Amino acid sequence: MSRCRFSVAVGIAAALGLAGLLGPRYVDPTPPAGTALVFLFLAVGVGIPLLFVRRIGRETERPSLPTPERRAPVETPGERVDSLLADAAIERGRTSYALKRLHGRLREVAVETLVAHGRLTPAEATERLESRSWTDDPVAAAFLGHASDDLADARAIRDGASDVREAVERTIDELVRATGRIPSREPAAGIGRRLLDRLRPREPEPAGYTVEPAEATVRATDRWHGVSALALVGLGGGVAVGEPALALVAAAGVGYAAYARSELGGVPQLSATRSVDPEEPAAGEELTVTLTVRNEGEAPLPDVRLIDGVPETLEVVAGSPRRGTPLPAGGETTLAYTVRARRGRHGFGPVRVLARDAAETVEHDLTVPAETELVCRPESAAAAELSLQPAVTRFVGALPTEAGGDGIEFHSTREYRRGDPMARIDWRRLARTRELSTVAFREERATTVVAVVDCRTPAYAAPKGGEPACDRGVAATARLLPALLAEGHAVGLAGLSPTPCWLAPSAAGETGPRLEEALSTHPAFGQRPPEDYCDTREWLESFRARTPAAQVLFVSPLRDAEAARLARSLDAYGYPVTVLSPDSTGSSTPGGRVADLERRVRLYDLRRAGVRVVDWGADDPLETALRRATTRWSR
Amino acid sequence: MTGRPTRASAAIALGSSALLTVLATTWHPVASLAALLGTACVAAGLYRRSRSLPGVGFGAFVVAIAAGAIAGTPTEPVLLGSLCAVLAWDAGRRSITLGVQLGREADALRLELHHAAASGAVGAFSVGIAYGLSRSLSVALPAFAVLLLCGCVLALLFARRA
Numbered sequence: 001m002s003r004c005r006f007s008v009a010v011g012i013a014a015a016l017g018l019a020g021l022l023g024p025r026y027v028d029p030t031p032p033a034g035t036a037l038v039f040l041f042l043a044v045g046v047g048i049p050l051l052f053v054r055r056i057g058r059e060t061e062r063p064s065l066p067t068p069e070r071r072a073p074v075e076t077p078g079e080r081v082d083s084l085l086a087d088a089a090i091e092r093g094r095t096s097y098a099l100k101r102l103h104g105r106l107r108e109v110a111v112e113t114l115v116a117h118g119r120l121t122p123a124e125a126t127e128r129l130e131s132r133s134w135t136d137d138p139v140a141a142a143f144l145g146h147a148s149d150d151l152a153d154a155r156a157i158r159d160g161a162s163d164v165r166e167a168v169e170r171t172i173d174e175l176v177r178a179t180g181r182i183p184s185r186e187p188a189a190g191i192g193r194r195l196l197d198r199l200r201p202r203e204p205e206p207a208g209y210t211v212e213p214a215e216a217t218v219r220a221t222d223r224w225h226g227v228s229a230l231a232l233v234g235l236g237g238g239v240a241v242g243e244p245a246l247a248l249v250a251a252a253g254v255g256y257a258a259y260a261r262s263e264l265g266g267v268p269q270l271s272a273t274r275s276v277d278p279e280e281p282a283a284g285e286e287l288t289v290t291l292t293v294r295n296e297g298e299a300p301l302p303d304v305r306l307i308d309g310v311p312e313t314l315e316v317v318a319g320s321p322r323r324g325t326p327l328p329a330g331g332e333t334t335l336a337y338t339v340r341a342r343r344g345r346h347g348f349g350p351v352r353v354l355a356r357d358a359a360e361t362v363e364h365d366l367t368v369p370a371e372t373e374l375v376c377r378p379e380s381a382a383a384a385e386l387s388l389q390p391a392v393t394r395f396v397g398a399l400p401t402e403a404g405g406d407g408i409e410f411h412s413t414r415e416y417r418r419g420d421p422m423a424r425i426d427w428r429r430l431a432r433t434r435e436l437s438t439v440a441f442r443e444e445r446a447t448t449v450v451a452v453v454d455c456r457t458p459a460y461a462a463p464k465g466g467e468p469a470c471d472r473g474v475a476a477t478a479r480l481l482p483a484l485l486a487e488g489h490a491v492g493l494a495g496l497s498p499t500p501c502w503l504a505p506s507a508a509g510e511t512g513p514r515l516e517e518a519l520s521t522h523p524a525f526g527q528r529p530p531e532d533y534c535d536t537r538e539w540l541e542s543f544r545a546r547t548p549a550a551q552v553l554f555v556s557p558l559r560d561a562e563a564a565r566l567a568r569s570l571d572a573y574g575y576p577v578t579v580l581s582p583d584s585t586g587s588s589t590p591g592g593r594v595a596d597l598e599r600r601v602r603l604y605d606l607r608r609a610g611v612r613v614v615d616w617g618a619d620d621p622l623e624t625a626l627r628r629a630t631t632r633w634s635r
Numbered sequence: 636m637t638g639r640p641t642r643a644s645a646a647i648a649l650g651s652s653a654l655l656t657v658l659a660t661t662w663h664p665v666a667s668l669a670a671l672l673g674t675a676c677v678a679a680g681l682y683r684r685s686r687s688l689p690g691v692g693f694g695a696f697v698v699a700i701a702a703g704a705i706a707g708t709p710t711e712p713v714l715l716g717s718l719c720a721v722l723a724w725d726a727g728r729r730s731i732t733l734g735v736q737l738g739r740e741a742d743a744l745r746l747e748l749h750h751a752a753a754s755g756a757v758g759a760f761s762v763g764i765a766y767g768l769s770r771s772l773s774v775a776l777p778a779f780a781v782l783l784l785c786g787c788v789l790a791l792l793f794a795r796r797a
Contacts, residue, residue: 065736223728226690227721234701234717245704245713248765252717255761259754302753303746305736324733324743335742354736358753360729 066352068310068321074468074529075461077559077584077599078591081105085590088164095151099164103148106168109598110134110144110175116601116608117179140174143167165590172593179600185588216267216366223360224260227253259359268304268355269297270327272370274348281341282377283475283520286317289339293351293368294332301327303356306335309349309370313527314339341376343474343520344527348372377520384479384622387630388447388489388551389576389612413437447551448490448505451477452543452570453525454556454563455497456536460529461559461584463592463618469557469584470525476580476622477555478519485512492550495524496539496566498532505550536566544573551576557584559595564602571611578612580625586618639739640681643747644730648689651723652677655696655716662703662712669699673720677727684734689727696720714766718758725754 084105087098095103107129114125114134128134132141143151169185176183231253234246272293281287291308295301308321319337327333350367413426416436426437455470462468477493484491485507492505493515501524503514519525552575556563571577581603585596606613614629616622652674659670673695680688700720704713729750733743 069738226693226724243704243707244769245708245710246701248710248714248762248769249700249704249717251765252714252721252758252762255757256721256754258761259757302749305733305743305746307737320738320741322737322741324737324741324746326746326749358750360750 065354066307066309068308068312069316075458076464076587076592077461077595078587078589078593081591081594082589083591085165085168088168095148099151100148102168103143103146103151106171106175106594107144107148109594109601110171112601113175113178113597116605134178135174137170137174139167140171143171168590172590172597175597176593179597179604181600183593185590185593216364218267218362218364221356221360221363224256227256227260231257260361266297266299267366268295268301268353268364270294270304270351270353270355270366270368271296272351272368274308274370274372276348276372276374280375280377283341283343285341285376286338287341287374288336289321289348290334290336291321291351291370292332292334293327293353295327295329298329300329300331301355302358303360304333305354305356306333307352308335308337309351309367310339311346311348311374313342313344313346314374315342341374342527343376343471344525345521346374346376346527348374375521384476384626385483386480386553386578386580386626387633388449388484389578412440414440448492448547448549449481449484449553450492450494450505450547450550451481451553451555452494452496453477453519454554455495455525455530456534456563457529458559458563459557459584461557463584463586466584466586466618469559469582471527472582472616473555473557473580474519474525476582476616477553478516479622480553480580481515482512485515491515492547493518494543495522496534496536496556497524498530498534499524499526500542501525502546504546536562540566540569540573543570547575549574551578553578553580555580555582557582558599558602558606559584561602564606567606567611568609571609578614579606580614580616582616583618637738637740638684638735640684640730640734641737641739641743641747642730643744644726644733644751645681647747647751648677648681648723648725648727648730649674651719651726652692652696655699655719655723658712658716658719659699659703662699662708663706666699666702666706666708669695669702670716673699673723677723680727681730684731686728686731689724689731692727693720693724696723710766710769714762718755718762721758722751722754726751 081102084098084102087096088102089096089099110129111122111125114120114128115122118125118128118134120128125134129144132145134144135141173183173185231250234248234250234253270293272291274289274291277288277290278285289308289310291306293304293306295304303324304327305324306322310316310321317338317340319335321335321337323333323335325333348371350369350371353364353366353368355364355366356362413429414437416425416438420438424438424440426439429435429437453470453473455474459470459473460468481491481493488507490505490507491511493501493503495501499522501518501522503511503518552570554567554570554577556567556579558564558567558579558581567577567579581599583599585592585599603613603615612629612633614625616625652670656667656670656674659666673692676688676692676695680686680692696716697720700713700717703716726747729747733747737743
């Protein structure tokens, strides 16, 4: 509180006291004057607390605390479109910037969709949009038919649709119909629901995952500001109206004001130990973390609040990594909680401690070191089989080829040539026709497979509450590659990421463990999206320099056009490409639907270009997706 | 981590507010109205997780206590009411702060009970001493009140300067 306000409050109280000394002579405290006095006093009584009220509720500095229970948030596909839509509006006859950008984005998606599904050139598609002949829905046609700048007088928004959102939803519906599917969207929230949403308390924002501060700080909480109002009102009022009860109420105020002066001495001395059980978990396994914090100082700590430094890559599934407790000198407290292990290396950070004194007027903010490292083995799920494309190398293996030669399965017969092995002469035919001929069998050969896992920033997006596409991709790769190795193929691994990761194809025995190790701990497949941009053209050049010929298993959610372009370039350079695409879209918000539409157009484009695609839905097991795709390819 | 206020402190805050409101119904209509308003503010603060609403509620409780005392209520219920007001404010804020810092899921029960007991004891102790003094000393009120006033102002000024 400012000294000025404090003086005002003291002044008013003193004036009231003075009035009290003189009061009984001029004011008769019996009714109705007594009632008038009640109201006069209330006016002052409300006035004084109000001087304090702005300070009453506030604790001076609120520390930003880590939220270790939750994993660091990842992008949801379509969230940018949704936030544009939330901001999009027509204000005073002018189109907002957000609406212009949203409109531009939808136009791009519409052109892509019409080019892919309507077999048009981009110029023709744009022409269709402008002539409004691409759909029968007048709202959608008018919305995309306008230029972004003059949407303010777009008929779609003025006449046909109730608001911008409706126009956008109907446009997306029409685009989905243009791809030959039936649109489905979530019903708009009614007015009652929107009101309720507004009243609901806000969810706390994740304040950040790094455990600050680096050094211990101490701050005043200003917690008891306002209790002096009780003292002042009691004193002044008690004197003014001659009521002993009010003067005694003041005593309570003074007592608390004195309590607020009692402070904790010095910085708390704490130590922490942490144990993790089991120490080497497999991904997906639940593990118990036990943290013990001990008061090493000689003074008791009346109020200790602990937040354990759970790595941002792990999720707490049971219990809480927080605890509030008093700690006597030499006393300790133990808390336990459960986290679910994820692939890779995870580092637990120090424990964040907020320690207050008994009256909670001073808060020490410090960290107690307790580093623990955890390495998770990859999930021990059964290997999954991927049927490869027919291709040829010189080594014998399990892949049936189109070439005839040594093998088991009958392929063809041809005229006998000098030097053909006796075992392959068709003796029955010789007996029948007196002609020498040789049987050729379908040759089975090994091939080289390189898995390319997309771990660029867009691949880290996840549907709400789901797993990031990149994680699913890495897990699927870890299951597919052992099966390929077992069939005798040479298997390699490349990360499509700003951090280069390259394991040359090999069929040797140690390849399996090396692949497993790389997939679980190599920084290219880290748990957090990379900060740098990954230039796919440069990446492709270096890939080509390293890999003369191989089948490519490209694992990517195809969230951006670059991923689809890369798949087509690989195909164009003669690498037989199979795309395994974990779906990371899936929300039914307008943004989620746009993201889904774009991804489907990319899949459709790739299939049309002859690239094999496995569309792996968010809820499907990998086997189901592979089986469905294999049926599709063999048709 | 939901950030919802902790249960024990919220219960203490609401219980104290309710007790004060019940007491105030026998004092004066203005007192019971102010106490109701204060209870509503404390409850709304707990629901909205707003740290300033319990403070506003406390302001209303002060008004209720003042109105009660002026209306000629006996000393004891007013003193009990003032303790309830401070406890409701203190526990309400603690519940919200602990909710934000540790969440309802974390174990903080011992801490909450510890603080509530300390706050209650401080209030009971200071009110008890003053009450005892006023009963045992046969000094006329205005002089006693002025003395107390000076003492309080001095104590507060000391508190501000240190």
